[in-house]
Amino acid sequence: MPRYIQTNAKLTKLNAVLTQPRPIRLKGRSFLALALSPEMPVDDWLVQLDDLAARSAGFFLRKPIVLDLSNLEIRQDELRDLVAKLASRGVRIMGIEGARPSLLAPDLPPALADGKGTSDIEIPAAEEPSAPEAAADPVPVAAAPLRAQASMVVSQPVRSGQSLYHADGDVTIVGSVASGSEVVAGGSIHVYGALRGRAMAGTMGNATARIFCRKLEAELIAIDGYYMTAEDFEPGLRGKAVQIWLEGESMRVAALA
Amino acid sequence: MGKVIVVTSGKGGVGKTTSTAALGAALAQTGAKVVVVDFDVGLRNLDLVMGAERRVVYDLVNVIQGEAKLTQALIRDKRVETLFLLPASQTRDKDNLTPEGVERVITALRKAFDFVICDSPAGIERGATLAMRHADVAIVVTNPEVSSVRDSDRIIGLLDSKTLKAENGETMEKHLLLTRYDSVRAERGDMLKVDDVLEILSIPLLGIIPESMDVLRASNVGSPVTLADGRSAPAIAYFEAARRLTGETLPIVIPGDKRGLFGKIFGRRAA
Numbered sequence: 001m002p003r004y005i006q007t008n009a010k011l012t013k014l015n016a017v018l019t020q021p022r023p024i025r026l027k028g029r030s031f032l033a034l035a036l037s038p039e040m041p042v043d044d045w046l047v048q049l050d051d052l053a054a055r056s057a058g059f060f061l062r063k064p065i066v067l068d069l070s071n072l073e074i075r076q077d078e079l080r081d082l083v084a085k086l087a088s089r090g091v092r093i094m095g096i097e098g099a100r101p102s103l104l105a106p107d108l109p110p111a112l113a114d115g116k117g118t119s120d121i122e123i124p125a126a127e128e129p130s131a132p133e134a135a136a137d138p139v140p141v142a143a144a145p146l147r148a149q150a151s152m153v154v155s156q157p158v159r160s161g162q163s164l165y166h167a168d169g170d171v172t173i174v175g176s177v178a179s180g181s182e183v184v185a186g187g188s189i190h191v192y193g194a195l196r197g198r199a200m201a202g203t204m205g206n207a208t209a210r211i212f213c214r215k216l217e218a219e220l221i222a223i224d225g226y227y228m229t230a231e232d233f234e235p236g237l238r239g240k241a242v243q244i245w246l247e248g249e250s251m252r253v254a255a256l257a
Numbered sequence: 258m259g260k261v262i263v264v265t266s267g268k269g270g271v272g273k274t275t276s277t278a279a280l281g282a283a284l285a286q287t288g289a290k291v292v293v294v295d296f297d298v299g300l301r302n303l304d305l306v307m308g309a310e311r312r313v314v315y316d317l318v319n320v321i322q323g324e325a326k327l328t329q330a331l332i333r334d335k336r337v338e339t340l341f342l343l344p345a346s347q348t349r350d351k352d353n354l355t356p357e358g359v360e361r362v363i364t365a366l367r368k369a370f371d372f373v374i375c376d377s378p379a380g381i382e383r384g385a386t387l388a389m390r391h392a393d394v395a396i397v398v399t400n401p402e403v404s405s406v407r408d409s410d411r412i413i414g415l416l417d418s419k420t421l422k423a424e425n426g427e428t429m430e431k432h433l434l435l436t437r438y439d440s441v442r443a444e445r446g447d448m449l450k451v452d453d454v455l456e457i458l459s460i461p462l463l464g465i466i467p468e469s470m471d472v473l474r475a476s477n478v479g480s481p482v483t484l485a486d487g488r489s490a491p492a493i494a495y496f497e498a499a500r501r502l503t504g505e506t507l508p509i510v511i512p513g514d515k516r517g518l519f520g521k522i523f524g525r526r527a528a
Contacts, residue, residue, distance in 0.1 A: 157459055159414030160407050178410045178457065179403075194456070 033064040033094065038072060042082050053089060065091055066112055070098030079103060151187075158183060158197065167204055179219060188212070198222075202246075211244040212256070226251055259290075259370045261363060262502070263392035264434075265416075267408030269379030271400045272436035275472055277376040278306040278481035279492070280396070283499035285340035286483070289371040292331065294362075295345035296388035297378035298354060304344045307334065308479025318346040321358030327365050336484055341370070351384045363391040381415060389420050394430045394502070396463060400437045401449040406457055409433075413460060432463035434498060438512055439468040451511055464498030466491050467512030 039045045067083075074082070083093055095112035096104060104111055152166040154173045160180035164171060171185040176193035183189055183197065186204040188211065195213035202209030202224040211221055216237055220229050223246045233253060241256040264277045274297075281293040295303035298318060304310040309332045315325035320343075327343075334340035343366070346353070366373045377388035389395060395416050399409040413431060422429045435454060442448045455462060466472075467490050475485035483492045483499075490512060497507050 156417075157410075159417070160410040162414050175459070176457070179407050180411065181414075196457075 031064060033066045035066045035068045035097065036086075036091075037068040037070075038074075038082060040072065040074075042074075042078065042085075046085060049091075050089070064094045066095050066097050067093050067109070068097045069103070074103070076103055076105065076108075080105075080108065083108060152185075157193070160197070176215075177213075177218075179217075185209070195221075200227075207246050209246075212242075214241045215239055216242045216253070221251070223251065228253075259367045259373055260394060261367055261373045261375065261392045262394045262396060263375045263377055263389040264396045264398060265377035265385060265389055265412050266379065266398040266405070267381060267385075267412040268400075268405045271398050271405050272466070272472075273379070273398050274302045274306050274376050275476060275482065276396065276398050276434055276436060276466070276495070277303060277374050279483045279495040280499050280502070281372070281374050282334075282337060282340060282481035283483040283496045284372050284374075284502070285334070285337045287499075287503075288339060290339045290341075290369070291372045291374065292341040292343055292366055292370045294343040294366070294373060294375045296354070296375055296384050298345045298349055298351040298384060299347065300378065301345035301347050303376050304332075304342060305479060306476050306481065307332075307342050309334070309342050309344070310479070313344045316344045316346040316349075317362065318349045318353045320362055321355060322353060327362065336480075351378075351382075354384060354387050356387065356390070359387045360391060381411065385412075386415065386419055389416055391421055392416075392429065393422070394432070396432050396434050396502075397458070397460065398434045398436055399454060399458070401435060401439075401443060401451070401454055403449065406449065406454055409458055413458065431460045432502070433458055433460050434463045434466065436466040437468045438465050440512060462509055463501055464494050465509060465512055466494045466498075 036049075065086075069079075079096075079099075086093060093109045095109050097112045099111060101111065150166075150168045152164070152169070152171045154164065154171070155175065157175035158164055158173055158177045158181045160178045162178075162181045164173075164181075164183045166184070167186040169185070170187040170190065171183055172190040172192070173183065174192045177183055177191055177195045177197045177199065179196040181197035182200065183191075184200045184203055186206060186209075187201065188209045189199045189201045191199070191211075191213035193213075194215035194217055195211075196217045196219070198220040199211050199213075199218055200220075200222040201211050203222075205224060207224040209223055211223065216233065217239060218230060218233075220227055221244055222228070223244065226246060226249060228244075228251050237253055237255060242253050243256055244251060244253045246252070262280075264273050264280070266273050274295075277293050281291050285291040293303060293307065294317065295301050296317070297303070301316075304313055312332050315330035317330065319325040320327050320330050330343055332342045332344065334342065343362075363373065363375075375388045375392065378384040397409050397412060397416075399405050416429045416431060417423050420429055433455070435451060438451070439448060443450050451462075451465060469489065469491045471486055471489040472482050472491050475482040478485060482489065483495045486492055487496070494512065497509075501507055
């Protein structure tokens with residue numbers, strides 16, 4: 001097939017999103033990371049860290065390490081210095097928790113939030129030749145809900161066979177969602193028209209996501225993995241403007257006043 | 258430069274070929290130079306409906322493969338002298354349609370004709386996507402029933418993404434042609450109503466063709482319905498659709514409406 005120069009990037013992009021047969025799949029995943037909590041003065045704390053590292057060589061090597069700055073008053077240049085000093089010791093910081101947004105710069109590790117505590121990691125004894133597999137049996141950590149960020153707004157009908165995938169946040173469709181099409185969102189789904197296809201909200205593990213539509217004729221609706229097919233709808237709600245949400249493990253559908 | 262129109266539907270048997278022939282003949286009768294192109298390689302029908310099946314020597318695949326010149330393959334209609342047919346091959350495989358070849362043929366036809374009407378095969382495979390690729394305008398032929406409407410919706414999605422116009426960031430002009438419409442059955446609920454179809458597909462309506470024996474009769478004698486019997490209800494509906502295609506604004510009348518010719522007028526033009 002010949003390639004053609006694309007002039008209207010916006011529309012082409014939308015078309016690409018609408019028709020991409022296999023969209024880029026994004027999944028939420030939680031990992032066990034070691035959280036280091038530095039203390040002031042940093043230099044003294046680093047001496048202690050060196051002592052620990054001397055007792056068990058390579059304890060921090062190749063492990064995901066998070067810096068927890070919740071109880072630390074630190075300036076940006078000090079933080080940059082600390083990250084560099086840690087790097088020189090072979091400790092690579094994958095993220096920073098508990099820092100003010102203003103503290104972080106593009107050249108610093110990204111902010112992390114909503115970390116869940118697990119059992120304390122045991123520091124290896126001096127004689128132990130190799131580092132214990134701290135992450136061998138991780139306590140399962142519930143996936144933290146992703147913060148809704150970018151919204152996707154589609155101002156044309158979603159046609160049969162098209163798939164709209166937006167993992168980051170809400171999807172708003174000004175038009176109808178046709179039978180045989182699907183809309184998948186990390187956040188809520190708003191349809192200003194008839195919903196005749198499939199709508200899956202909160203797919204990144206967001207149980208508070210909702211689905212709103214002007215006219216309920218959906219084939220399937222799902223929130224956070226719980227789903228309902230057209231047969232499960234109360235007959236009285238079909239064709240009505242409704243909202244759908246999750247209450248515990250059951251889906252609730254109610255007409256919008 | 259002529260206008261390239263694709264007549265498409267997704268679903269088979271809804272009246273693409275009939276509509277291609279009828280609209281082509283209607284436009285040609287106004288004096289415009291029209292060519293109808295059959296893209297249904299392997300299952301051609303347009304030659305039969307046009308009554309030219311015995312005059313086919315070369316076809317679209319021959320032209321694409323360089324075995325014949327375009328002028329050799331074009332068949333002039335015996336009744337309307339500005340109407341031409343470019344037939345499809347019945348024996349070749351549809352893989353013989355190459356994107357480059359189709360582009361070359363369409364470009365040449367566009368220069369020589371006012372209207373190039375491409376009769377798309379059913380489905381969403383190669384033949385259908387090639388037929389729509391170079392179009393300026395699309396006519397989506399739909400029957401008032403759910404499977405046809407859903408397939409049309411799918412085709413509209415493809416028209417908005419897989420065509421040259423869409424890839425250049427332009428919007429394809431799309432029109433809905435509702436065929437085989439039976440107002441009695443629609444009223445009974447056996448068929449979808451006009452409003453329902455328009456609401457689902459949300460593209461402007463080009464015309465409503467009533468279900469009629471005249472269409473079948475015309476096809477069987479190898480004549481577009483707009484040539485066989487210009488006074489019949491489907492022929493009048495096609496003539497009006499052809500006028501709307503050239504930019505005229507005419508009120509749309511639902512066929513068989515007992516309240517008279519202008520009883521129910523659709524001013525609606527959906528987005």
